[in-house]
Amino acid sequence: MNHSRVNDLYNRHYGGLFLFIVVLAIVPFFVNSFFLSVLILVGLYAIVTTGLTMLMGYAGQISLGHAAFYGVGAYASAVMTGTHGMPGIVGVLVGVILSIVIAVLIGIPTLKLKENYLALATLGFGIIIFTFFKELKEITGGLNGFFGIPSFSLFGFSFDTDLKFYFLIWVLLIIGILFSKNVIDSRVGRALRSIHGSDIAANSIGVNIQQYKLKVFVLSAVYASVAGSLYAHYVTFINPNLFTAMESINFLIMVVIGGSANIWGGMIGAIVYVLLNELLKDIVPVFFPNVGGEFQIVFFGVLLVAILIYMPQGLAPTLGKLWGRLVGRKSKKQAVTGPPNADATVGGSK
Amino acid sequence: MELTSQFIQLIFSGLTIGSIYALVAIGFVITYNITGVLNFAQGDFAMLGAMLAITFVSMDIPMGLGIILSIGIVVLVGGIFERTAIYPARNASLPTLIIITLGVAIAIRGLAILIWGTQPRSLPPFTENNPINVLNAVLLPQSIWAVGISVVSLIAMHYFFNKTFIGKAVTACVVNRSAARLMGIKPEWMSFISIAVSAGLGAIAGIIIAPISGATYEMGLMIGMKAFVAAVIGGLTNAPAAIIGAFMIGILESFTEGLWTSGYKDAISFALLLLVLFFMPNGLFAKATGKRV
Numbered sequence: 001m002n003h004s005r006v007n008d009l010y011n012r013h014y015g016g017l018f019l020f021i022v023v024l025a026i027v028p029f030f031v032n033s034f035f036l037s038v039l040i041l042v043g044l045y046a047i048v049t050t051g052l053t054m055l056m057g058y059a060g061q062i063s064l065g066h067a068a069f070y071g072v073g074a075y076a077s078a079v080m081t082g083t084h085g086m087p088g089i090v091g092v093l094v095g096v097i098l099s100i101v102i103a104v105l106i107g108i109p110t111l112k113l114k115e116n117y118l119a120l121a122t123l124g125f126g127i128i129i130f131t132f133f134k135e136l137k138e139i140t141g142g143l144n145g146f147f148g149i150p151s152f153s154l155f156g157f158s159f160d161t162d163l164k165f166y167f168l169i170w171v172l173l174i175i176g177i178l179f180s181k182n183v184i185d186s187r188v189g190r191a192l193r194s195i196h197g198s199d200i201a202a203n204s205i206g207v208n209i210q211q212y213k214l215k216v217f218v219l220s221a222v223y224a225s226v227a228g229s230l231y232a233h234y235v236t237f238i239n240p241n242l243f244t245a246m247e248s249i250n251f252l253i254m255v256v257i258g259g260s261a262n263i264w265g266g267m268i269g270a271i272v273y274v275l276l277n278e279l280l281k282d283i284v285p286v287f288f289p290n291v292g293g294e295f296q297i298v299f300f301g302v303l304l305v306a307i308l309i310y311m312p313q314g315l316a317p318t319l320g321k322l323w324g325r326l327v328g329r330k331s332k333k334q335a336v337t338g339p340p341n342a343d344a345t346v347g348g349s350k
Numbered sequence: 351m352e353l354t355s356q357f358i359q360l361i362f363s364g365l366t367i368g369s370i371y372a373l374v375a376i377g378f379v380i381t382y383n384i385t386g387v388l389n390f391a392q393g394d395f396a397m398l399g400a401m402l403a404i405t406f407v408s409m410d411i412p413m414g415l416g417i418i419l420s421i422g423i424v425v426l427v428g429g430i431f432e433r434t435a436i437y438p439a440r441n442a443s444l445p446t447l448i449i450i451t452l453g454v455a456i457a458i459r460g461l462a463i464l465i466w467g468t469q470p471r472s473l474p475p476f477t478e479n480n481p482i483n484v485l486n487a488v489l490l491p492q493s494i495w496a497v498g499i500s501v502v503s504l505i506a507m508h509y510f511f512n513k514t515f516i517g518k519a520v521t522a523c524v525v526n527r528s529a530a531r532l533m534g535i536k537p538e539w540m541s542f543i544s545i546a547v548s549a550g551l552g553a554i555a556g557i558i559i560a561p562i563s564g565a566t567y568e569m570g571l572m573i574g575m576k577a578f579v580a581a582v583i584g585g586l587t588n589a590p591a592a593i594i595g596a597f598m599i600g601i602l603e604s605f606t607e608g609l610w611t612s613g614y615k616d617a618i619s620f621a622l623l624l625l626v627l628f629f630m631p632n633g634l635f636a637k638a639t640g641k642r643v
Binding site: 302 | 439442445453461613621623627
């Protein structure tokens with residue numbers, strides 16, 4: 001017992017992770033090009049939602065503006081590589097720096113406030129950024145969009161096919177998830193968990209709540225920005241409508257579906273969301289032949305409410321158990337890497 | 351157009367749009383005070399009201415009746431929303447509740463796409479809409495209706511919360527939830543009433559804006575968010591301050607649009623939101639209480 005507990009703490013089930021990586025490495029060779037592009041999209045979304053999962057599950061904050069960080073990354077890359085012909089990495093870095101600056105500027109004042117003022121502030125900021133994308137026509141191309149973003153290349157290696165891009169995205173995602181896991185198991189994660197226990201107690205023993213929350217918020221913004229940069233390189237054409245408040249809400253839906261109580265929740269949510277979305281686009285028009293626009297949102301709205309009421313931890317814990325059984329391990333894992341908050345999807349003060 | 355008449359013109363349109371925001375903002379404040387929830391579906395009640403009224407009018411139902419029916423249905427929808435989505439989750443954390451209202455908001459929006467499609471629709475003006483000339487500025491009767499109905503609704507709300515039995519019970523819950531419970535008031539029912547009433551206010555706002563700027567399935571998003579800004583400027587707990595906030599936003603928007611550019615209109619309102627959140631989180635009119643800090 002003691003031994004397995006130590007195992008749980010330090011071995012961290014790299015066996016299961018290894019199997020998962022093997023599956024990921026094989027899958028693209030057996031799917032058609034449409035499904036491959038769907039998987040790439042899943043990977044990009046999952047990078048954003050992994051950061052958002054940390055923010056919601058561990059810092060107990062809602063962001064309604066992550067599509068804006070995604071957009072900042074996308075436009076930074078578009079402008080740097082498309083307009084100025086810089087290497088791809090410069091675009092990514094410019095996006096990251098901009099996102100850090102913005103996140104700090106928004107985070108410092110709002111995270112000091114109780115209740116969920118970050119939700120409001122990020123919503124407002126998201127709309128401001130959207131307006132800039134739309135109105136700064138000389139730089140962004142306005143509503144007509146930004147065309148001709150070159151494919152991403154790193155150290156002379158160009159990720160110019162979907163297959164190469166798939167590996168780039170998913171490797172990055174796995175690194176992102178592992179990094180987040182380390183953050184959660186580190187001093188920052190422990191501090192955030194102590195805040196959940198009692199923020200007054202945490203504060204009185206010297207845990208600087210705001211600072212930890214801010215760090216997580218900034219990190220989640222960086223994830224979104226990097227994903228946005230790569231998204232721009234992948235689709236080669238972007239326009240402001242890709243980064244609206246509704247997109248931010250979609251990211252939130254993914255996190256809730258997967259469950260922010262587990263760091264894999266963001267990825268699971270992104271997979272389920274994208275697949276469901278594609279499925280609904282095929283099924284709904286059978287019943288409503290004249291339907292247009294984003295009719296799927298009715299379904300996602302109901303799903304969101306239902307999950308929060310009946311399954312507030314999302315799909316991740318359930319799937320985690322199944323996965324544990326699959327790789328032949330009882331899921332004691334939950335006890336260690338599980339949520340700081342067992343009662344609800346999003347933590348924070350009641 | 352000379353400067354004064356343009357000025358008056360902009361004031362008119364600012365007051366019109368401000369009165370819409372005021373109605374929705376009051377809904378926010380009522381819901382927030384009683385349930386502690388920022389109800390993101392508030393703007394979508396406005397959309398629902400507008401769409402229903404348009405449907406009834408196109409079915410040749412007399413306008414007055416159609417409007418009353420639409421408001422009634424939206425009140426009902428608000429009540430159902432409270433019972434099915436807020437009540438079962440009443441013990442969940444606040445962020446969870448907020449995301450639930452977001453879920454309801456997009457469900458209503460999606461439903462509107464399925465029922466009414468994505469094309470904008472419009473409602474005929476309440477009365478003949480011949481422009482009235484005031485000091486060389488054009489005033490549309492519909493604007494008078496908008497401001498008039500808002501003011502009447504706001505006075506009715508004031509009466510409801512201060513003079514009627516149910517209204518006083520709701521107010522009691524705001525003041526002290528546990529004490530109210532000890533007096534035999536059920537806070538759960540008050541939450542039901544407050545959300546239903548807020549939904550009704552939203553519906554009224556949607557119906558009076560529909561003849562002016564039309565109605566689409568996504569109109570609720572912007573109306574809701576602007577009303578949010580107004581409510582936050584007012585400090586979220588103070589109804590009269592939220593009304594003032596709403597008119598400030600309305601006038602700020604119409605002046606930005608009239609004198610500078612319509613493109614940055616939304617950005618200006620939300621920049622104001624950020625400034626208020628950063629520097630005066632208790633609202634522009636609040637004394638420092640330290641509650642939220």
